[in-house]
Amino acid sequence: MKTITTIAALRAALAEHRRAGKSIGLVPTMGYLHVGHMELVRRARSENHVVVASIFVNPLQFGPSEDLAKYPRDLARDERMLEEGGVDFLFAPSVADMYPRPMETVVDLPKLGSELEGAVRPGHFAGVATVVSKLFNIAQPDRAYFGEKDFQQLQIIRRMVEDLAQPVAVVGVPTVREDDGLACSSRNIYLTAEERRAAAIVPKALDEAERLIASGESDPGAVEKGVTEFLSSEPLARPEVVALRDPDTLEPIGKIGDKPVLLLLFVRFGTTKLLDNRVIAPNSASYAKVA
Numbered sequence: 001m002k003t004i005t006t007i008a009a010l011r012a013a014l015a016e017h018r019r020a021g022k023s024i025g026l027v028p029t030m031g032y033l034h035v036g037h038m039e040l041v042r043r044a045r046s047e048n049h050v051v052v053a054s055i056f057v058n059p060l061q062f063g064p065s066e067d068l069a070k071y072p073r074d075l076a077r078d079e080r081m082l083e084e085g086g087v088d089f090l091f092a093p094s095v096a097d098m099y100p101r102p103m104e105t106v107v108d109l110p111k112l113g114s115e116l117e118g119a120v121r122p123g124h125f126a127g128v129a130t131v132v133s134k135l136f137n138i139a140q141p142d143r144a145y146f147g148e149k150d151f152q153q154l155q156i157i158r159r160m161v162e163d164l165a166q167p168v169a170v171v172g173v174p175t176v177r178e179d180d181g182l183a184c185s186s187r188n189i190y191l192t193a194e195e196r197r198a199a200a201i202v203p204k205a206l207d208e209a210e211r212l213i214a215s216g217e218s219d220p221g222a223v224e225k226g227v228t229e230f231l232s233s234e235p236l237a238r239p240e241v242v243a244l245r246d247p248d249t250l251e252p253i254g255k256i257g258d259k260p261v262l263l264l265l266f267v268r269f270g271t272t273k274l275l276d277n278r279v280i281a282p283n284s285a286s287y288a289k290v291a
């Protein structure tokens with residue numbers, strides 16, 4: 001694996017592969033890798049000739065009171081993991097490489113990006129869409145891999161690619177979980193031991209929603225209320241978003257009918273935000289994941 005830190009050097013390295021007709025898979029990350037990221041890498045490795053992973057803690061997507069400065073970083077460890085995962089190029093630019101001047105151009109999806117997690121983190125998804133567009137322009141991948149854990153992010157990127165006719169296939173990868181069901185996340189290390197134990201309630205809340213829907217509850221508000229109450233039974237959990245939505249448009253739904261519904265959770269434990277979600281197919285005890 002070769003680590004590359006400048007846009008020009010990555011372009012040059014990829015140009016010869018592109019000329020040779022090789023397909024390129026891109027895995028964008030903010031580093032501090034875990035098995036969830038490595039699943040994205042595994043998929044990318046199995047579907048492309050050349051795999052590029054990026055590590056860039058993107059200042060544009062952090063609000064002024066968020067954890068940009070203390071976001072966990074360990075480049076040496078990440079490099080070892082990516083090498084073992086069969087990545088060809090690690091793109092790890094500095095902020096000065098990515099943003100030599102303050103960005104004047106913004107890619108924004110004002111509707112999709114301003115609700116749910118976007119309502120709690122104003123401007124976050126414009127920062128994500130802008131940096132992902134820039135990474136697409138730099139690497140020009142055939143395929144790009146994103147986790148379903150960040151479901152709203154995945155749908156925003158899908159919509160951005162559709163709206164702007166960006167020539168890349170967006171691949172969503174199912175959430176990888178710890179033994180107790182908690183979704184793997186770089187920010188899990190912020191949790192105290194007590195918060196970490198308590199956080200197991202988050203995936204259980206997804207089960208609770210599925211149970212309510214399987215038992216015939218068709219009112220989205222009642223399911224949201226039931227799930228909020230369930231989460232509130234854990235004193236350390238502060239549910240900030242508990243929302244049943246259309247999995248494609250993320251719009252509220254009138255009534256739970258025959259179509260799959262998305263339950264999206266954003267729960268804080270202390271200062272740490274945890275995200276989770278599940279696409280639930282009504283009239284069935286099991287749930288379907290949106291591919």
Ligand SMILES: Nc1ncnc2c1ncn2[C@@H]1O[C@H](COP(=O)(O)OP(=O)(O)OP(=O)(O)O)[C@@H](O)[C@H]1O
Nearest residue numbers: 029030031036146147149150175176184185186187
């Ligand atoms: N548990 C997981 N399973 C599958 N994909 C994941 C998982 N966690 C993160 N990803 C995906 O990895 C990519 C990079 O995510 P990122 O570097 O922000 O990691 P993260 O663990 O989500 O970090 P954070 O804790 O900051 O949210 C995103 O596409 C994200 O959805």
Ligand SMILES: CC(C)(CO)[C@@H](O)C(=O)[O-]
Nearest residue numbers: 028029030058128131150
């Ligand atoms: C997609 C991404 C790498 C853009 O900075 C980030 O939002 C993330 O890690 O999910």
Ligand code: BAL
Nearest residue numbers: 030061062124150153
């Ligand atoms: N995992 C999404 C990136 C972020 O929280 O900023």
